[in-house]
Amino acid sequence: MPTLQLAEITHANRPAQLPLLSKLADILATSPAVTHLMVRGSLAHGTADRLSDVDFVVGVHDAQLPSFVEALDALMSIEAGALLPGWRDTIVADLGGLGMVFLVPDDGRLHQIDLYLAPASRIPRLRETVSTAVILDRTPTPAATPDIAVAESFAAAFIARPRTCTELLIEHLVLAVLLHKRIKRGQRFVAYSEWHRLHTATKDLIKTALAPASQFWGWYQLREEIAVTPIGRACLGDLDAAISGPAIPEGTDVNAAIERVLALVERACPQALDGLHDAITAYRTYQELV
Amino acid sequence: MDSTLTALAGQIAQLDAVDSAQLERMRHEALTTQAPWKAEYGAYQSGGWWTTSLMNASGDAADVTIGDCAARPTGLLGQMPATAAFLADLGLNFMWVRLARLEGNAFLWEHRDYDELDQVERHRLHIPLHTNSSAFLVTSGTKVHMAGGRIWRLTPTYAHGVCNLLGPARIHLIADVYADDAYRRLARRPALHPAVAEPLPAASQTVLAERLETARNMATLGYTEAAERMLLRLFYTYALPEGTAYDLIAELHTSLGNMEAATRWDTAKRRLLALTA
Numbered sequence: 001m002p003t004l005q006l007a008e009i010t011h012a013n014r015p016a017q018l019p020l021l022s023k024l025a026d027i028l029a030t031s032p033a034v035t036h037l038m039v040r041g042s043l044a045h046g047t048a049d050r051l052s053d054v055d056f057v058v059g060v061h062d063a064q065l066p067s068f069v070e071a072l073d074a075l076m077s078i079e080a081g082a083l084l085p086g087w088r089d090t091i092v093a094d095l096g097g098l099g100m101v102f103l104v105p106d107d108g109r110l111h112q113i114d115l116y117l118a119p120a121s122r123i124p125r126l127r128e129t130v131s132t133a134v135i136l137d138r139t140p141t142p143a144a145t146p147d148i149a150v151a152e153s154f155a156a157a158f159i160a161r162p163r164t165c166t167e168l169l170i171e172h173l174v175l176a177v178l179l180h181k182r183i184k185r186g187q188r189f190v191a192y193s194e195w196h197r198l199h200t201a202t203k204d205l206i207k208t209a210l211a212p213a214s215q216f217w218g219w220y221q222l223r224e225e226i227a228v229t230p231i232g233r234a235c236l237g238d239l240d241a242a243i244s245g246p247a248i249p250e251g252t253d254v255n256a257a258i259e260r261v262l263a264l265v266e267r268a269c270p271q272a273l274d275g276l277h278d279a280i281t282a283y284r285t286y287q288e289l290v
Numbered sequence: 291m292d293s294t295l296t297a298l299a300g301q302i303a304q305l306d307a308v309d310s311a312q313l314e315r316m317r318h319e320a321l322t323t324q325a326p327w328k329a330e331y332g333a334y335q336s337g338g339w340w341t342t343s344l345m346n347a348s349g350d351a352a353d354v355t356i357g358d359c360a361a362r363p364t365g366l367l368g369q370m371p372a373t374a375a376f377l378a379d380l381g382l383n384f385m386w387v388r389l390a391r392l393e394g395n396a397f398l399w400e401h402r403d404y405d406e407l408d409q410v411e412r413h414r415l416h417i418p419l420h421t422n423s424s425a426f427l428v429t430s431g432t433k434v435h436m437a438g439g440r441i442w443r444l445t446p447t448y449a450h451g452v453c454n455l456l457g458p459a460r461i462h463l464i465a466d467v468y469a470d471d472a473y474r475r476l477a478r479r480p481a482l483h484p485a486v487a488e489p490l491p492a493a494s495q496t497v498l499a500e501r502l503e504t505a506r507n508m509a510t511l512g513y514t515e516a517a518e519r520m521l522l523r524l525f526y527t528y529a530l531p532e533g534t535a536y537d538l539i540a541e542l543h544t545s546l547g548n549m550e551a552a553t554r555w556d557t558a559k560r561r562l563l564a565l566t567a
Contacts, residue, residue: 030512
């Protein structure tokens, strides 16, 4: 049988995200606080398409988890060029750590970067339950009990902290990127789920801005609490418009939702846009909204 | 024009408008023509600064090290008819013409250009072809976004820096020209519209202390270069006294006990800001 020279074609068909994955891995691995780097999702399993996200599990020394999380937004902005502060991932399963999602421009378009930060002490159990490709393994000596407690209490407090208007705005922007991906792939059920999450984020944004001390759960008593001023009525009008759309959106519906939310933020909590104007302009450019 | 703006207009000024349809054609050419972009790396930049020549001494687009010459068109300009027509219409005495691409998340750090010793009067013109609001120049604590639609003149004798925070890539047509009657006609009414000059806020000692603490946390985690870059980027966020970003980096290293790095950054500050003392 002749020897086929497939290296060139293999290289040409490698996932488009591979250079970005490699760059991010280099950035993260620079710190000795990082004990493990694992790739999960489609890039780990060879099923990636050009829309696939880059999904890392990052093991961090238990005692250093708080300072690592504190530095992460600045690190991702400075070293990776992330457009916005990370979104605290509320979709990812609880594996003993915390998830952050960043939007990083690369090669002219936005990429979704998922980072799941796990205390090193949780990594062995995590590896038993989640399929990953390990690209860095600096297994440390077992963490001391107080260090484990530091990481656990930090992660629990981080997840439990109420979201600010800025964080909820960023949640909309990230979910819109996810939704465009689902629509292009024809993933109708996931699109339905994320579309509902986006509307829920709009509701949460309105409540955070206009009824921060609300005693009511979820979607209850919105009219009684919020539709008592012109701003409140206008915001609930926006929410009504959002939920009156199709159950599964088209791309134009997602874009309209983002523009509606940006107008809502300007009206109800303009301080949430502080420092984000250029990022939102860039977001619109990368998403071809302008 | 107030005195601050007048002083700033000596550094950066708007000259004539560029026809919008012609600008669109030039932008299309700049974004689509295959060009031999050459990376330039230096102590004063983060990476992400690329140039390619349209007019130079050799006619080779890959020759990007500028110097005095009677410029002739490169092969690249031959593939860009709208740009060639624009340059011809200006009727200037070109020394060198380049396309310059500054990628997203790229910075030319705070620096002062050395004044060349020769007596030849030349000027640098920028024609923004593809830009975004996060791409701007900072000088004297003021942020200037060079918007498209104008020819801009840069005469940066003050300490200054340029950035493209978020992208997409910024592409400028940069023409170095010798002063002659055509140039003087073009530059007859330099202006700087107040709306394009945005004063940056001052940074309180508390803010600087917080940023230094964040940098120290990053460096302690092992992200020392990121910590340095975070401090360098303060120049684009706050109106700082000259060299403050470099001083903060030296202070960071001093606090971490790395006196060699502190000295290195002090030396870099003197070199980049052309300080003699």
